[in-house]
Amino acid sequence: MSTIPRVSSAIPGEPAHFGSVLAHQPDIAASFFALYGRFWGSDVLSARIKEVARMRNARVTECGFCRNVRFDKAVAQGLGEAAVDDITDGYETSDRLTDAEKAALKFTDALIHDPELLNGDARAALQRHLTPAQIAELGLGVTLFLALAKALITLGLEPETMDRTVLPTPAVPEAAE
Amino acid sequence: MTGAGRSAVQAALAADPVLAAHYADFRAHAEAALDPALVALIRQAVAAVHGMGAAPDEAGLDAATRSALAYARRMTFEHTAITDAEAAAVAAHLGEPGFVAFSVLAALADAECRAALVGLAELAGE
Structure with missing residues (x-):
């Protein structure tokens, strides 16, 4: 797994990171950030459960950047480091x-690793705890x-080292509202 | 894929038209940045890895396109093993903007197949 960017930054003066590399494709970048902001802004499924799933994906895909980022909305909903x-x-x-x-974690494992993990009991538990609309958001x-973890990793955008960093939860860019 | 080109994710979001529209917009922009024939080949190659249809016939394809498809297949289960040389070959073929779009699309195609295999649309009540 490379920590040397495989694509240059498209923003003069900025190093290669996910945003500056995605800027090679402005329409993809704009539509992604609008989608991601809308997703995190929706409260159909709590930010805490979304973050739990994101953390699991980060660990399974070996995305170090994803693993070290925390979104503040989930932290405010009580997701501390002991739970993480x-x-x-x-x-x-x-x-x-x-x-x-x-x-939600079992569903996450099934989607990113093995669909057989969502067997009868796991499926029933998911449907007992989450509504269909919440499952749609989780999916x-x-x-x-x-x-995004796979794109980030294969574009060589993994940091060599990174401290745990709490970031503002993504929001819909003003231009996309 | 679910239905005529609609992904399991899009089907699952049917009850949330705004979120569904945002997702469709993102997906459409990822596809529009690449040649439509390449998009179809990437989706078919990735789906075949997941047992969702036949692999594309590569007999008439040039070497660069075949390399890109091999790379897309690697994204499904071997993304951490892809080498700098493999990435450089695809980037040289598509250019940096094209390689970025290709990386997003191949990864999204893989994730959409997985969402279909887990039965996301049905779980979401569609």
Whole structure:
């Protein structure tokens, strides 16, 4: 896995990072950030559950950038580092994660790793804890988390080192509202 | 894929027209940045890896396009093993803007196949 950018920055004076590289395709960038802001801005599914799924994707795909970023909305909803530390193999036994979060994690594993993991019991648990609209948002989120992690990694945009960083939760850019 | 070109994600978002429209817009821009024939080949090659249809017939394709398809297949289960040389070859063929669009599209195609395999649309009530 390369930590040397495989594409240059499209923004003069800025190093190659996800935003500056995606700027090679302004229409893709604008539509993505509008979508991502809308997704995080929706409260159909809590930011905390979205962040739990994002953290799981970060670990499974080995996305170091994703793994070290925290979105402040989820932190404000009580997702602390002790709970994040439990989002690893064996999360089923965590006493810091809720049953709804464990069901979302099983769905996340099924989507990004093996659909067979969403067996009868796991499927029933997901449908017991989340509404169809919440599952739709979760599915959108995991799809985007997975795709972006893979794009970021294969474009060589993984940082060599990175501290844990709390960022403002993505919002819809004003121009896209 | 679900239906005529509609992904499982789009189907799942049917009850949220605004979010669905944003997703469709993003997806359309990712596709519009590349040659439509290449888009179709990438989607077909990725879907075939997931057992969702036949692999594309590459007999008449040039070497650069075949390399791009091989790279797209690697995105599905071997994304951390892709080398600088493999990336450089595709980037040389498509140019930097094209390589960015290709990377987004191939990764999105993979994720959409996975969403279909997990039954996302049905879980979302569609």
